[in-house]
Amino acid sequence: MNPHNRSVLRRTLLAAALAATGLASLGAFAQDGYPNKPVRVVVNFPAGGAADTLARAIGQPLSEALGQPVVIENRGGANGNIGGEAVARAPADGYTLLMSSGGMVSINPHLYAKMSFDPAKDLVPVASAARVAVYLMAKPQLPASNVQEFIQYAKANPGKLSFGSPGNGSSPHLAAEMMKSQANLFAVHVPYRGAAPALQDLLAGQIDFHFDPGIGLQHARSGRLKLLAVGSPKRSPLFPDVPTLHEAGLKGFDADSVFGFYAPAGTPPAVVERLNREINKVLATKAIQDRIVALGGEALPLSPAEFGARAAEDSKRFGAIIRERKIAAE
Known part of the structure; x- marks a missing residue:
């Protein structure tokens, strides 16, 4: 290789290295800079329900961990679809999250002939919050x-x-x-x-x-x-003398639902990982675990992938009873 070509190659490699370093620094800055404004959590059911109670219980310590306000907004209706669509259509920047029962993701696609969004494609699982028994x-x-x-x-x-x-x-x-x-x-x-x-x-x-x-x-x-x-596979620690429906003769009865946080599809993985990590830390505290137990459930910290897999399993289970009973949205 002649001296001129070697010089060009060195300059090209140096420019590439500087560009890569710059991009890495930019990515680190973007991750470290999140969040720099309030985070909105849309609850897709009215105030006072399980999803609302969980969102508010987790929202305060999550706000402290993130260093920004976590604002809860109730947008109920259509079995959670109204709030779900609002989040699915929101910017995928980590500043709008959804707190929902598993029903909107695992049940609604079996109920509605048409939905204005696809929960499996337009939302990404961020962090489960609790397994809630009925x-x-x-x-x-x-x-x-x-x-x-x-x-x-x-x-x-x-x-x-x-x-x-x-x-x-x-x-x-x-x-x-x-x-x-x-x-x-x-x-x-x-x-x-x-x-x-x-x-x-x-x-x-x-x-x-x-x-x-x-x-x-x-x-x-x-x-x-x-x-x-x-209606759970095991008795509640709050009421150890109350039988499960399985024990009462309805074999294999399991109507548990997993509640958790979702984000618009396309939300940066680093932001999802940060939120998952902070929410799981909140779930590990005794104060939150006690709040969830008082609600009749149990804290369920999972990775985003584990949360998504659980939703898929629930979809199969609930889909079967929907088809058997010929249930459709009204």
């Missing part, structure tokens, strides 16, 4: 003191009982459909816009029972509601 609760006036008597009464009075849910196709609704299918009973479904209004009508005696995602446990303790069973 609890079979009935109004005190119902003539049943345990789950076996409840099932017998419901079967003897087809169509007489009504049950509420946070919405058509929500995980509490599907839990009731699983029970109806396995126990061969019929009851009338009354969908609400969230778990909190369904709970209020159960307390008022307007409906007879529902599967509660944990927000009504205080009323079970006080005797205002009858807690008959847990």
Whole structure:
């Protein structure tokens, strides 16, 4: 190689090295500079429900960890699709997140013939927050003191009982459909816009029972509601004497749902990793674990990949009952 060509090669290699160093520094700066403004968390269900309670419980310590305000915004409706779409359409910069039950990702695609967005493609999993169990609760006036008597009464009075849910196709609704299918009973479904209004009508005696995602446990303790069973594979540490529906004879009954945080597709991986790391640190604290247990669930720190895999498994499980019961969005 002649001297001129060697000189050109050296200059080219030096320029490439400087460019690479500059890009690496820019990437490190971008990562270290996040966040530099408030982070908005959209909860796709009304205030007072499990998703809202989790978002607010985790939001404060997450704000402290990030050094920026974490602002909670409720955008309920359409089984979580309204809030989900708002986040899917938001800039993919890490400043807009979604807190949702697993239902919007794992259930809604089976319910709606058309959705305005694709949760699997337009959102990315950031961090799971909690595995939330559902609890079979009935109004005190119902003539049943345990789950076996409840099932017998419901079967003897087809169509007489009504049950509420946070919405058509929500995980509490599907839990009731699983029970109806396995126990061969019929009851009338009354969908609400969230778990909190369904709970209020159960307390008022307007409906007879529902599967509660944990927000009504205080009323079970006080005797205002009858807690008959847990719709989870294992008993709740809060109520060790309350049987699971599996123990009551509905084999393999599992209506658990995983709640967590999502971001718009295209959010930088470094930002997703930072958020996952900080949220998992929050979940490791006793204060948050106690809050989640009080809600009737358990903290579930996972990597983004593990969270996504869990959502895919839940999709298969819930999709099966949706097809069997021919459930569709209303």
